[in-house]
Amino acid sequence: MKLFKKVMFFLVFEFIFCTAFGTYLVFYGPFKNIRNTIVTSAMTTMNHKYIAKLFLNDNEINKIMDENKVDSPTESENEDAIEVKYSSNNVECINIESSRYKGYLLIVDNPRRVRIGTSSDLGKRGETLGQILKRYNAAAGINAGGFSNAMTGTGGIPSGIIIEDGRIKFIDDEKTFNIVGFNNKDVLIVGQYKYDEIENLKLRDAISFGPALIVNGKPMIKKGDGGWGIAPRTAIGQTQDGKVLLLTIDGRQKDSLGATLKDVQDILLEYGAYNASNLDGGSSATMYNDGKLVNKPSDILGERAIPSAFIVE
Template sequence: MTSLPPRNVAVSTQGRPPGMPPRAQRKSVAGAKAKTRKPVLWVLFKLIFFTGLLFCILFAGWFYLTPSGYQYRYMLADSIITTQHREWAKYIIGEKALRERVAQYANRFEQMGEERDQHTITGVPTDEGKTDEQPDAGKLTTVEEVDGEGFHGFLLTVKDPKKIRLVVTNRVGRGEKITSMVKRTGAIAGVNAGGFADPNWKGNGFKPIGLVISNGKIYYDGLGGKKSVQIVGIDKQGKMLAGKYSIKELMDLGISEAVSFSPRIIVNGKGLIKNRAEGWGVAPRTVMGQREDGSILFLLIDGRQPGYSIGATLYDAQQILLEHGAVIAANLDGGSSTVLVDEKGTIVNKPSSSAGERYLPTGFLVFENPDAVQVPNIWAGMKPAEIDGGKW
């Protein structure tokens, strides 16, 4: 005998729990929800896509068709030109424009070194003017931080220019880190100086560019057939020299320490760069200057580090040095070579090289007793043409 189900209890059909709608009805509900989600996601995707496309069109129009976009585009290209990936700038301004831009800067830098410098120095400050309100008045070196539009850096002031010596690497076939130079020689401060040949961008730092002069002697002459070259240095009286000179002129002027680099950006108290657009892009910088009282100024700007410091143009560096009383100033090797080291051998700034501090051929170092410093000529007996700057 078949028993009947209890009253008021629903009977399951085909294994379906009581109260659940049939399978066909469940599928239709799920399908409706999916169809509702798909149009929403598709509309959102199209909104994002077309908004991005519109932004790209507007940006391209501004970047390529407006005066402000043109200025930004060339500043970006100039910034790339100062790196080891110079050829990438062609994707922004074109290959022809890149070649023309590099040639324009080369010609402009030569012109900026032509005017003869007439500045004089009044002498090295003494301790006589020191007061309790000026605790640093008697110190040989001081370091202060500087800031500007998108950049951060440091200004090293050396009160006695005769305390500066150009130190060179101590190992054949390889440059030397400035931290090593400072520790090895007992210097109280050091910065990078001249540039070097780096054909494969491995940075062995052994083959300098142009001239290297230390303690009045020519350590390296890579001029070839050139009769003159742009130099940055100091004579035996402590006066800074910068600009275009022949070797004979330098010797007649009593040159003491010098490297080849350019451009000179301040001469006879006036800046040579008119605005930021002519400032050769944004990059890490090392610039040397001098005040009328003889103090040497080393300005080091960090760069290529978003969120900390992007870098500065040469115009920015020029203006900072003018504000600090510079009557002459010139560019030194910058980029990933830019480094400031204190007497403990500690790096003060933040070099931009991902590989760390670079190996360099030369550095301007500060000493309490520079006459006691021995700087052997590592290039003695070598012919520049036979030195491979790409090998360690």
């Protein structure tokens, strides 16, 4: 009995010591990249900021967030650099995989097929991506813009602006919007625009989200991981020949922890994105293809109710 108590005491001591020492090394030792990933992941969640604040003060946290932030675009998209080809209506689904995450990339040859779909009770209640696609009779799609009532789970009140088929379908009281969408030439527009600039963009379908990850072939993340930590991700990009890239990365799962914004940027660059933007991720990250759910959403209840989606007609 005494031997058993000694062994148990030793095991408990070792566990406490290793946990405390490991935590110390992560936050105050040489593992800067691990520390930064933990801090940025915690600070971009709604409920887990305490993980960073427990070990670091506000100045240290702000410094880490600043070192990893995405640069704001200093130029507008060069629309003339995109030469859209309409020779194919093909949609290809590619598996994306690394040691840390699994995801899926839809390559849509014809950008005219990619449009915005919205929930039937927009402004009050959202719908799952599957429900939105079914109502629009769409072949594929991903979730798009964010929403302000995430805690209630209704997903019906969008953030920013939604433009569908050339008409403003929803707009809040913000004066500047992170635009992600297509103009009447089927060119993807990404970046911040004021309300009085939106009309000149001649947008046919767009939502609000960000940050922009690639503008005119130039990556916006030049240092750090983008400052949003590791999480499920959704993003959109366009190649110079007009193809649309729709990306979803699974996260918060044992076989797929998630991706950083830098990971997403690098994937889209690898597949030729000339302009690209982050979309709403986390529990909202969802992809359908051929009427079937492709990825594994991280929400324990399954698909999350959302206000908007990029759909493939």
